[in-house]
Amino acid sequence: MPYQAPADEYAFLFEHVVDFDEVQATDRFGEASSDVAQAILTEAAKLCDEVLAPLQRPGDLHPARLENGVVRTSPGFAEGWCAIAEGGWVGMAADPAHGGMGLPMTLTSAVNEMMSGACLSLQLAPLMSQGQIEALEAHASDAIKDLYLPKLIAGEWTGTMNLTEPQAGSDVGALTTRAVPNGDGTYAISGQKIYISWGDHDVAENICHLVLARLPDAPAGTKGISLFLVPKFIPNEDGSLGPRNGVTAVSLEHKIGLHGSPTAVMQYDSATGWLVGPEQGGMAAMFTMMNNARLGVGGQGIGVAEGAYQHALTYAQERKQGRTAVEGGTGTILDHADVRRMLITMKADIFAARAIALSCAKAIDMAHAGAGPEWEARAAFLTPIAKAFGTDTGIAVAETGVQVHGGMGFIEETGAAQYSRDVRVTAIYEGTNGIQAMDLVARKMMDGGETAARLLDEIETCAEEARSVLPDLAEPVWQASESLRETTEWLVAQTDMSERFAGAVPYLRAFARVLGGYMHLRAALADLGGPREALARFYIKRLMPEHVGLLAHAQAGADDLYGLSPDDLAA
């Protein structure tokens, strides 16, 4: 794998597209100067290229396996984990009080994305730990923080997230795992959790499970859910490992991809757990972890897209097939118009998805830095878009990468297929992309569309300013934003949520398409006459017009969806 982590691309985005200087101007993140950011990106890129990327194929070929109740990970993964941990990458965003680097999420997102492009299966491990660290920082008692956070941040222990049960997936409120007070401040946790990423492994000495469970007599639904920390080994007060806890990986899933990441069914048999946050307050704490993870999963999509793009471009530059008379042609399939269309589409979409994810991360940073509730609202609004569009882009780009390879693409040895198989799950886990879209049009529009409108105002201000220098790009972006505004207003006016949900997925995608146009326009303004202007032109003229069809779909309402009976569907 000739993977090269895109550190320079991030440096450009920070400076010209997402205004990282606003983050640097805050008290909280004042130390993250451009020099520091650059040094961090360079160091992370080195880890990705030299240590993690070589683990990508072995992880696929030698999946994690369960042997006598213990998970053995893929060859090299333990060393890869150590390199991530020793570099401090697990605790990049964590509080320095417990050993973290206290860096902004903007930078953390960049590094996470670069790692996922190198080896997605392994990168999922620190991503889970990061989410757990954030949840504990926000909701755990000081005693838990003091005992667990230094270990998690140092990567000596890892974290997992236990929500799903066989009958409780998207409907997490249906879960039945029980927590019974032991009388000594701890709880006995019993039940089964499924799809637990890195639920067991041999890369670190302890595994800390954050588990949603229900206390005796708790009310039904999400209201009755509490959150518990359940370590594999119960730590002593000094952090040394005590007795084995009653939690076991009972099986691993046989998945399409992501073979290096052990996905376990976890059995809890009166396992000792500690409450995190208040009783019945589990969902709030879990949402901290999930929102973090949602942006992180969006970044996984983008990272895999980057890897798949580089892989396809390398192939295209080497493969000779057919002749196309092109000035300055390379004599390879890169000369063919359709191969170029595929590769430039990949590149243009990666740029859009990455810029959107970074904007979301920046909004999180600004909110954390106390810059105001508007930033918090923006972060909440952009999170489902970053997750769904990032992962849809990952899937689409990896698919296109297979297609660029022609017949070779269908052959596993080529490696193109693995990107496609690995990334597929990102549209499903941490809330399917359908759930993201429903979140966007329901919860994230409870402000009457104010946050959306502010984003659209920003787009149109930029487009108006760009009109004199790049009229052929500024005008369509402005128009697209206005179309999006109309549909947004229509959605907000629907009080029956089914009307909104019916068009939620196409609406989310249309929003991303238009945001992507804005991001490309900003890049073009910073590189007039250069390749970024050319890439922006490709995106705005060829890819952004997709929003027209999507908005028609988004505004079509629910009637037609329920006009067909189950019998009609089966006919």
Added chain:
Amino acid sequence: MPYQAPADEYAFLFEHVVDFDEVQATDRFGEASSDVAQAILTEAAKLCDEVLAPLQRPGDLHPARLENGVVRTSPGFAEGWCAIAEGGWVGMAADPAHGGMGLPMTLTSAVNEMMSGACLSLQLAPLMSQGQIEALEAHASDAIKDLYLPKLIAGEWTGTMNLTEPQAGSDVGALTTRAVPNGDGTYAISGQKIYISWGDHDVAENICHLVLARLPDAPAGTKGISLFLVPKFIPNEDGSLGPRNGVTAVSLEHKIGLHGSPTAVMQYDSATGWLVGPEQGGMAAMFTMMNNARLGVGGQGIGVAEGAYQHALTYAQERKQGRTAVEGGTGTILDHADVRRMLITMKADIFAARAIALSCAKAIDMAHAGAGPEWEARAAFLTPIAKAFGTDTGIAVAETGVQVHGGMGFIEETGAAQYSRDVRVTAIYEGTNGIQAMDLVARKMMDGGETAARLLDEIETCAEEARSVLPDLAEPVWQASESLRETTEWLVAQTDMSERFAGAVPYLRAFARVLGGYMHLRAALADLGGPREALARFYIKRLMPEHVGLLAHAQAGADDLYGLSPDDLAA
């Protein structure tokens, strides 16, 4: 797999959408009455449901393997093949003079699609034989026909297609396999061919390879290519098997999917071959086989889409998750608007792709029946659309099927993933979908756009007639056709082929989208107020608008594609 082959759907399409009565009215296909057609569909459906569908999972779990130079196929595949052969399904369209049924391609396509939905890996075997039968019927000497056709039609022997070499894929003219006259009318064939579907197996006693090769001193490129028939065992004059020929499967590919179909590297070492067609006339003969196969591969996409749709619908009707207050709700995820959106999208797209493929098959029948060159031109025009849109639909529908399954979709045991993995190759083999699109905008527009215009006229006539009864559907179809006409005229006006190729893929898809609207409109007219009208409304209002963005892309020209240098792409 609860697969039910969609025989009734075909009966509806024959009667109301593709006017099968026109085929029945020809002398050549007069015997294919509606009763006969219905009986055939019913019989084929039974084979699919009872014999072939149960082979789908075993084919994936127990791939074909190469042992001591012989390919052992998946469990049950030999029996499955026998059932296909004994039912006469290999020779459905073949000349009755050699044992075929002489049925129209319309009907053959329907049966092929139903079989591919049941078990794609196995269905590929008869599809290859059918293409070979058609090529031999059109181009082989009487001696070859008399010896080979009865065996191929009866399914005692199977056929393969040998074009690709490591350095000659899309650019078939680059092939180097040599054919040296033996002096006795036969030729010694030497070289290596790759990606040979069913190149070796144990389900029938002999395998007949159609091989493209180059005679000594043949001109470079496609002009110098000849076609040879190379049997695995050289038959005696009475059809009994003689000596083993110098052709061997040297390895099998490890593929993303389609594990039950052995994809072989074939080595020819002075293998004895017989010329098919004139010397240096190989490409014409091969195109007969390829055009047949292209429509067939489009049908594979549709068949898999049908299987994936049924699989996802069954899951949705059983899976309880979350609550949605819907009148007459089922209490399953089918009540959720977004799940409905996914399932109805699948169903609506399958209908469109199937109707387009059938229209192509009908045009082939009309051309074969001597109904005029316009039908031949239409068949040629629709073939790349049927292939690319059918397979893109197969991939998209199978992907959506995975998504409907949520977390279960990523787990192999569920079976949803297999559809997605199996169907992926259909966008690649028999000419990638990019090649199909280039064929459409170049060769298939050498008539100055006349064939396209005739199709658009037909669409608009229908839309005008429908205006009084279904104004909200007729008007957008008419408008879409006009937009498509404008872009078609723009394309035809481009003399630099790069300008056409730059937008070929989005143009092909836009054409399919609009054709799909027309097909849905016809179905709605036959079912006013019924579920087909509701499905048509969903398609025309939500999916067809995609053509707007696609046509903008199609008409954007080549400049932007070549404005980025290889260095820019790698930056």
